[in-house]
Amino acid sequence: MTEELLCCRGLGKQFGHKVALAGVDLSLGRGRIIGLLGPNGSGKTTLIKLANGLLTPTRGEILINGEVPGPATKAVVSYLPDASYLPSWMRVRDLVNMFDDFYADFSADRAVEMLSTLEISGAERLKHLSKGTKEKVQLVLAMSRQAQLYLLDEPIGGVDPAARDYILRTILQNYSAEATVLISTHLISDIEPVLDEAIFIQNGHILLHRPVDDIRETEGKSVDEYFREVFKC
Amino acid sequence: MLRKLLKYEFLATARVFGVCYLGLAALSILAGLSMKFPATSNNIVGALMLMAYVCMLAAVMLFTFLTIIRRFYKNLLGGEGYLMNTLPVRSWQLVTSKLIASLAWSAASLVMAALSFALLTIAAVPTFSLFWKDLATVWDVLTYPPAYFELTTGFSFWLFLLEVLLLLLVDGISSICLLYTSCMVGHQFRRWRVAASIIVYFLISFLVSALLDVLPGNASAQQIFALADNISLAVNIQFWRLILVDVVLGSIYFAVTAYLLEKRLNLE
Amino acid sequence: MSWTFDGGRPLYTQLVEQLKAKIVSGEYPPGQRIPPVRELAAEAGVNPNTLQRAFSELEREGLLHAERTSGRFVTEDVSLVEYLRGEMARELADQYLDQTRQLGYSNEQAVELIRRRSEET
Numbered sequence: 368m369t370e371e372l373l374c375c376r377g378l379g380k381q382f383g384h385k386v387a388l389a390g391v392d393l394s395l396g397r398g399r400i401i402g403l404l405g406p407n408g409s410g411k412t413t414l415i416k417l418a419n420g421l422l423t424p425t426r427g428e429i430l431i432n433g434e435v436p437g438p439a440t441k442a443v444v445s446y447l448p449d450a451s452y453l454p455s456w457m458r459v460r461d462l463v464n465m466f467d468d469f470y471a472d473f474s475a476d477r478a479v480e481m482l483s484t485l486e487i488s489g490a491e492r493l494k495h496l497s498k499g500t501k502e503k504v505q506l507v508l509a510m511s512r513q514a515q516l517y518l519l520d521e522p523i524g525g526v527d528p529a530a531r532d533y534i535l536r537t538i539l540q541n542y543s544a545e546a547t548v549l550i551s552t553h554l555i556s557d558i559e560p561v562l563d564e565a566i567f568i569q570n571g572h573i574l575l576h577r578p579v580d581d582i583r584e585t586e587g588k589s590v591d592e593y594f595r596e597v598f599k600c
Numbered sequence: 601m602l603r604k605l606l607k608y609e610f611l612a613t614a615r616v617f618g619v620c621y622l623g624l625a626a627l628s629i630l631a632g633l634s635m636k637f638p639a640t641s642n643n644i645v646g647a648l649m650l651m652a653y654v655c656m657l658a659a660v661m662l663f664t665f666l667t668i669i670r671r672f673y674k675n676l677l678g679g680e681g682y683l684m685n686t687l688p689v690r691s692w693q694l695v696t697s698k699l700i701a702s703l704a705w706s707a708a709s710l711v712m713a714a715l716s717f718a719l720l721t722i723a724a725v726p727t728f729s730l731f732w733k734d735l736a737t738v739w740d741v742l743t744y745p746p747a748y749f750e751l752t753t754g755f756s757f758w759l760f761l762l763e764v765l766l767l768l769l770v771d772g773i774s775s776i777c778l779l780y781t782s783c784m785v786g787h788q789f790r791r792w793r794v795a796a797s798i799i800v801y802f803l804i805s806f807l808v809s810a811l812l813d814v815l816p817g818n819a820s821a822q823q824i825f826a827l828a829d830n831i832s833l834a835v836n837i838q839f840w841r842l843i844l845v846d847v848v849l850g851s852i853y854f855a856v857t858a859y860l861l862e863k864r865l866n867l868e
Numbered sequence: 869m870s871w872t873f874d875g876g877r878p879l880y881t882q883l884v885e886q887l888k889a890k891i892v893s894g895e896y897p898p899g900q901r902i903p904p905v906r907e908l909a910a911e912a913g914v915n916p917n918t919l920q921r922a923f924s925e926l927e928r929e930g931l932l933h934a935e936r937t938s939g940r941f942v943t944e945d946v947s948l949v950e951y952l953r954g955e956m957a958r959e960l961a962d963q964y965l966d967q968t969r970q971l972g973y974s975n976e977q978a979v980e981l982i983r984r985r986s987e988e989t
Contacts, residue, residue: 383790420685421686453680454612539915
C-alpha cells in the first residue's frame with residue numbers, strides 16, 4: 368500500500384477546443400476527507416471521471432496506488448456519480464446483489480441496514496422511485512463498500528437537510544486511516560467541519576490544496592467565506 | 601467475472617425477448633388456425649393472419665438486431681456506462697459477455713422462427729388423423745435431402761451441415777463484432793457519434809468486401825463446377841476460406857473493440 | 869450533544885475549548901469514558917483527524933488519558949479540573965473587564981455591576 372493514494376502529474380483533458388483540465392498536479396494521501404471545491408464547469412467532474420477511467424487523459428497521467436485506472440484500481444475505488452446511472456429496470460435488492468457479486472469489499476448487510484434506516488424498500492424498481500430516493504440508493508451502494516478511495520461527485524446537492532446530515536454522518540462513521548474520501552461540491556458550509564483538506568479548482572486549474580484548519584487560521588475566516596472571496600465573479 | 605456479467609446481461613434482456621417470442625408463438629398458432637377455415641378461394645382472414653405472422657416474424661428479427669446494438673451502445677457507452685465501466689473487470693470481458701448474449705439471442709430468434717412456422721403448420725392441418733399421415737410425410741421429406749445430397753454431390757451431408765453451422769457461427773460473431781467496432785470507432789468522435797458509427801459500419805463493410813474480392817483463392821461458382829472431378833474438395837476449400845476470413849475479421853474487430861473500450865473511453 | 873462552530877477559527881482550537889467546557893461543566897465528569905473518535909466525530913459532524921488532534925492536546929494537558937484497550941477517559945484528578953475551571957473563569961473575567969473598559973466603565977464600576985446583577989438573579 369503506497370503512501371500516496373491518488374497522484375496527478377501534468378494531467379490535462381481537452382474536449383475539442385475546450386480545456387476541462389489544464390496540467391493538473393495533485394497528490395492525495397490516505398486517511399483524509401478532502402473537499403474538491405469549485406464552481407460549475409471548473410473541472411471537478413472531469414477529474415473524478417479521469418480517476419475512474421471513464422475519460423482518457425489528453426496529456427499527463429493519473430495514478431491510483433501508483434497504477435493507471437484499470438480493474439485493479441476499480442476494485443478499490445468507490446464512485447458516486449452526479450447523475451443517475453443505474454439500470455432503471457432493476458430492483459433495489461437486485462442492485463445490492465449485483466454490487467455484492469462484483470465487489471469483494473461490498474457489505475450487503477450494511478447496505479440493507481442503511482436502506483431500511485432510510486425506509487427504502489428493496490423490492491421497488493428504480494424507475495418507480497423519486498429522484499431523491501434514487502440518489503440515496505446510489506449513495507448507500509457507494510458507502511457500503513470498504514474501498515480505499517471514495518469519489519463522491521456532488522453527494523449532497525439534491526437531497527433534503529435531514530438526508531444531508533445522514534450522508535455526512537455515514538461518511539464519518541465509515542472513516543478509516545487507510546481510506547480517503549474526496550467530496551466534490553459547491554455547498555461548502557455544510558461539509559466544511561467534516562473536511563481535513565480543501566482543494567480549490569477553477570477553469571481546470573488547481574488554485575490551492577491546504578488543510579482546512581490552516582486556511583481558517585491564516586485567513587481568519589471559514590473556508591466557505593474564503594471560497595466566496597476567491598471565486599467572486 | 602465473465603459469468604457474472606453474462607448473468608446480468610441475460611437478466612436485462614430475458615423478459616423482453618420472452619414477451620416477443622410468446623407473441624410470435626401466439627400469432628403463429630392463430631394464423632395457422634385461421635387458415636383452417638373453409639378452404640374457400642378467398643379466405644381473407646387466413647390471408648391477413650398469414651401476412652400478420654410474416655410481419656411479426658420480420659419484426660422479431662429486426663428487434664433482435666436492434667437489441668444487439670442497443671445493449672452495447674446504451675449499456676456501455678450511455679448512462680449505464682458509468683456503472684459497467686467502473687466494475688473491476690477487463691474490457692474484453694465486457695465485450696465477450698455482450699457477444700455471447702447476442703449470439704444466444706440470435707440463435708434463439710432463429711429457432712423461434714422455425715418453431716413458430718412449425719406451430720403454424722401444425723395449427724393449420726385440417727384434421728387430426730391427417731396430421732399423423734402428414735407427419736410421416738414430413739419425416740420422409742426431412743430425411744430425403746441427406747441421401748439425395750450424397751448421391752448427387754458425392755460427399756457427406758453431415759460434414760456439409762457442420763461446415764454450414766460453423767460458418768454461420770463465425771459469421772455471426774464477426775458480424776456482431778463489426779457492429780461493436782463501429783460503435784467504438786464512432787465513439788471516438790466528439791459529436792454526431794451515432795452518425796459516425798453508422799458511416800464507419802458501412803465503410804468497413806465496403807472495404808472488407810472489396811478486399812476479399814482481390815484475396816487469392818476466391819473462386820466463382822463456375823470455376824468450382826469446372827473442377828468437376830474434385831468438386832468436394834473445391835467446395836470444402838471455399839467453406840474453410842470463408843470460415844477463416846470470418847475468424848480473422850472477427851478477431852480483429854473484437855481486439856479493436858476491446859482496446860478502444862479499455863484505452864480510449866470518453867463518457868460524457 | 870451541543871456543538872457549535874464558528875467559521876473564522878480553526879476547528880481544532882474550538883474542539884479543544886468545547887471539550888474543556890464539557891469537562892469543567894460536568895457533562896464529562898471525572899473518570900467518565902469518552903466515546904471513540906469516530907463515533908464522537910460522526911455525532912458532532914466533525915472531521916475525525918481534527919477531533920483526534922484535539923484529544924491529543926487534552927491528553928497532553930492531562931485532562932484526558934487513554935487506556936490502550938479500554939478507551940479514553942476524563943482525568944480523575946479533580947484538582948486539575950478545578951484548576952481548569954478557574955482558568956476558564958479567569959479568562960471570562962478578563963474578557964468582561966476588557967469589554968466593559970471599552971464601553972468606558974472603570975474596573976470598580978464593572979465589579980459593582982456584577983455584584984448588583986448577581987443579587988437580582
